C-alpha cells in the first residue's frame with residue numbers, strides 16, 4: 001500500500017510525494033496543515049493534520065477532475081539526434097496529457113511524435129480526454145477492455161482510423177496515462193501491476209475480435225498459465241542483472257564517421273555489446289559507416305542496421321544482401337511498414353539476415369499478418385504506436401505463439417521509460433525467456449523524466465517507482481511546450497529553430513485574424 005503525503009498551505013497542494021507509511025514521521029513538523037492521502041483499492045483517505053494532531057478523515061474514490069494536454073517538442077534535430085535516412089530532421093516530441101485527480105495523484109501519458117504534426121495529435125487527444133473527465137478511476141480500470149473499446153471505437157472518430165494514424169496515437173497517450181494513474185494508485189510500477197494479475201485478468205484486458213483467428217483467448221490463457229512456473233526465479237534474475245539492451249544513439253544517420261567511432265568506443269567502455277546503425281543512404285556510404293562501426297566494436301559484438309522504410313522491395317533485397325558483409329544481427333524496416341508480403345519476400349530472399357519491424361505497425365492486426373506470413377524474425381512493439389498496454393499484450397502473446405522474439409522499439413522520447421515495463425512483463429509472464437531479446441536504448445532526454453530508466457552495463461535495471469514511468473518534470477513541460485515554451489521563443493539565438501519561428505509566427509497571424 002502507498003501512502004501519499006501532500007503538504008498543503010490550506011488552499012492548494014504544493015507537492016506530494018509517495019513514501020512508505022513509516023516515513024510519515026519525517027514530515028511531522030510544524031506546517032500549516034498536512035493532508036495524508038492513502039490509496040487503497042483506488043480510494044483515497046484524506047487525513048488532515050494540524051501540527052501533530054489528526055483533525056478528521058474523509059474517504060473518496062479517486063476521480064479524474066481534469067485533463068491537461070500539452071504539445072511538447074524538443075529541438076533534437078539541431079544536433080541530428082534521432083536522425084535516419086527518412087526522418088532527417090526529427091524533433092523528438094510528444095502529445096502529453098496529465099490526468100489530474102481529486103487527491104493530488106496524477107496520471108501522465110504521452111505518445112511519441114516528430115515535431116510538425118504534434119498539434120494534430122494534441123487536438124485528437126483533447127477530444128479523447130472527454131472520455132475520462134469526471135470519471136472515478138475505479139469505473140475505468142474495473143473493465144479496462146471496455147474502456148479501450150470506448151476510446152478506440154468512438155463512432156465518428158473511428159472513421160479516421162480505424163486503429164491507425166493520428167487518432168490511434170492519441171488513444172495511446174490517453175491509455176498510457178490511465179495505466180500510469182492505475183499503477184500509481186496501486187503503488188506499483190506497471191510491470192508489477194501486470195505481473196501480479198492472474199492469467200484470466202490479463203486475458204480480460206485484450207480485444208480478441210480481429211486476432212482470434214490467430215490467437216484465441218484460450219491459447220493466450222495457456223501461454224500465460226505456462227509462464228507462471230519459474231516466475232519468481234526470473235524476477236530474482238531481473239533484480240540481479242536487469243534486462244539486456246542495445247544502443248542506437250551511436251549510429252544516427254546525421255552523425256559523422258568520427259562521431260560514430262567515438263561513440264562506439266564510449267559505448268564499449270560503458271558495457272554495451274549491441275549497437276544499431278542507421279543505413280539507407282548511398283550504398284558505399286552505408287558500407288563505409290558500417291565497417292567503421294564493425295571495426296570499432298570488434299567481431300564479437302552485434303550490429304543491427306535500420307533503413308527506416310527507405311527502399312522498395314527489390315532494392316531492399318539487394319541492399320540487405322550487400323550489408324550482409326557487416327554480419328548484421330537484423331535488418332530493420334527495410335521497406336514500407338504496410339507491406340506484409342514484401343517483408344516476407346525480403347526475409348526469404350535476403351536470408352540469412354534476420355528481418356525486424358514494428359515501430360510503424362499500426363495495430364495488432366498488422367502484427368498478426370506479419371506473423372502469419374512468416375515475414376519477420378524480430379517483433380518491435382511500440383508503446384505509443386498502438387493503443388497502449390492492452391494492445392501490446394495481444395501482440396506479445398501472438399509473438400509468443402509464433403515463436404518470434406519481442407525487442408521493443410524505443411528510439412524516441414519516453415519510449416525507453418515505457419517499453420522496459422513491457423519487456424519485463426514479457427519475460428516474467430509470457431515468453432519466460434530473454435533469448436535473442438534486447439530492449440532498444442537511446443541516450444537522450446532522460447533528464448526530463450521524474451523516474452528515468454536506470455541503465456547498467458548495457459542492461460535496463462528493474463524500475464521500482466510506481467506508475468508507467470512517463471511523468472516529465474513540470475519545469476521541462478513548461479520549457480519545451482510548443483510554441484510558447486522558452487526553447488521555442490529564444491529569438492536572440494541565431495540557431496533558434498527555423499520551424500519553431502515559422503510556426504509561432506503562423507500561429508500569431510491566425511490569432512490576429514481571430515481578433
Ligand SMILES: C[C@H](O)[C@@H](O)[C@@H](O)[C@H](O)C(=O)O
Pocket residue numbers: 081082083084087090114248306308359409410411412440
Ligand atoms: C526518428 C526516430 O529517431 C527513428 O529513427 C527511430 O525511432 C528508429 O527507427 C529506431 O529504431 O529507434
Ligand SMILES: [Mg+2]
Pocket residue numbers: 306308332333359409411
Ligand atoms: Mg527503427
